[in-house]
Amino acid sequence: MNYFLLFVMILSVFSETPLSSSNPDLYGPCSKEFKCGNVSAGFPFWGGEDQRPPECGHPGLQLQCEDNHAAILEILSVRYRVLDIKKETKILKIAREDYKGGICRHNIQNTNLDATLFVSAPGYVNITLLYDCPVDLPALKNFSCGFHGFNSSKNFIHPEVFHGPMFCSASASVLVHVPSPTVEAIEQSLKDGFEIKWKVDDERCPKCLKSNGSCGIDPGNKTVCHCQEPGSSLEGCPVFPLPPGASQPPQPPSNANKRGPKNTINLENAMNTCEKYLYSFGVRWLTTYFSQ
Ligand SMILES: *[C@@H]1O[C@H](CO)[C@@H](O)[C@H](O)[C@H]1NC(C)=O
Ligand SMILES: *[C@@H]1O[C@H](CO)[C@@H](O)[C@H](O)[C@H]1NC(C)=O
Numbered sequence: 001m002n003y004f005l006l007f008v009m010i011l012s013v014f015s016e017t018p019l020s021s022s023n024p025d026l027y028g029p030c031s032k033e034f035k036c037g038n039v040s041a042g043f044p045f046w047g048g049e050d051q052r053p054p055e056c057g058h059p060g061l062q063l064q065c066e067d068n069h070a071a072i073l074e075i076l077s078v079r080y081r082v083l084d085i086k087k088e089t090k091i092l093k094i095a096r097e098d099y100k101g102g103i104c105r106h107n108i109q110n111t112n113l114d115a116t117l118f119v120s121a122p123g124y125v126n127i128t129l130l131y132d133c134p135v136d137l138p139a140l141k142n143f144s145c146g147f148h149g150f151n152s153s154k155n156f157i158h159p160e161v162f163h164g165p166m167f168c169s170a171s172a173s174v175l176v177h178v179p180s181p182t183v184e185a186i187e188q189s190l191k192d193g194f195e196i197k198w199k200v201d202d203e204r205c206p207k208c209l210k211s212n213g214s215c216g217i218d219p220g221n222k223t224v225c226h227c228q229e230p231g232s233s234l235e236g237c238p239v240f241p242l243p244p245g246a247s248q249p250p251q252p253p254s255n256a257n258k259r260g261p262k263n264t265i266n267l268e269n270a271m272n273t274c275e276k277y278l279y280s281f282g283v284r285w286l287t288t289y290f291s292q
């Protein structure tokens, strides 16, 4: 019987495992929104002081609120200011924070997107800014930057993707929405920002929200549902109505606490069946044995 109890305990541990990714302590924090300036964000974003903890969003979508008004998102070590979040279309409008002061930069980085998480929206061109080149490139538009060793009029705008600085000191790729860029248009476009689309699998989220849960992310970057009651599932919280195909009548959410005893009953039934089987097998063997 002790082994039986142990077996029951092991079984109930296994039956709880899929639920452990959902945590009622996270229901409250994950139903809060990140708010900063005129930007507010829910799932799949997280971050902010006392706002959304890491379990409430994708690890690549941490927001920071600077000076209580600027929402900042960092992508592959480049800081972007978040201008708009369109939840329905999963579109994020961001602007390079480092280029807000103009096109001349000392610390130069490409606009790289984490391809597992983002796709760039149509309508933007990836152009390349070339800094401090040794020669004139008459085919390209030039601009001057007079600081930090970039004291040169030989800086150029390459209107498309251009790999590497080549013979220039540095290069940076930036996304702009101007087809034939001038310096002024590029500077304005860098301030206006660009749109990207996030690719977080949140198919389960509407169902979760409908069942009064709040969405979060598990360690495998999969969407999970955090419920007010323990005993939640990946498919939403245990509230009415039951998912299609379920044959049990609706039960109050607190039935999660009865899980142990219920499993025990089922196991006892199984044990009885097993004993009956062994018993009838034995009887049959004895009958066969004695009839010979
Ligand atoms: C928030 O304000 C900035 C300017 O401060 C503006 O560019 C942006 O479009 C605004 N975003 C929203 C969602 O209103
Ligand atoms: C733009 O092109 C550069 C290559 O020069 C690349 O490294 C970068 O990832 C591209 N950016 C986007 C957003 O596609």
Ligand SMILES: *[C@@H]1O[C@H](CO)[C@@H](O)[C@H](O)[C@H]1NC(C)=O
Binding pocket: 146, 147, 151
């Ligand atoms: C830039 O170079 C010019 C001459 O080429 C020089 O007169 C000027 O002082 C330099 N400016 C800086 C900031 O180094």
Ligand SMILES: *[C@@H]1O[C@H](CO)[C@@H](O)[C@H](O)[C@H]1NC(C)=O
Binding pocket: 136, 142, 143, 144, 153, 154
């Ligand atoms: C662009 O290049 C031309 C020719 O080298 C030069 O005269 C002009 O001053 C440059 N313009 C800027 C904005 O640096």
Ligand SMILES: *[C@@H]1O[C@H](CO)[C@@H](O)[C@H](O)[C@H]1NC(C)=O
Binding pocket: 210, 211, 212, 239, 240, 241
């Ligand atoms: C969700 O909660 C609200 C109020 O807390 C309640 O009125 C509603 O019935 C709940 N919905 C479900 C599906 O349980």
Ligand SMILES: *[C@@H]1O[C@H](CO)[C@@H](O)[C@H](O)[C@H]1NC(C)=O
Binding pocket: 059, 060, 114, 116, 117, 219, 220, 221
């Ligand atoms: C989750 O996403 C982060 C950021 O995009 C990534 O670094 C990490 O490898 C991902 N984890 C898994 C298990 O896919």
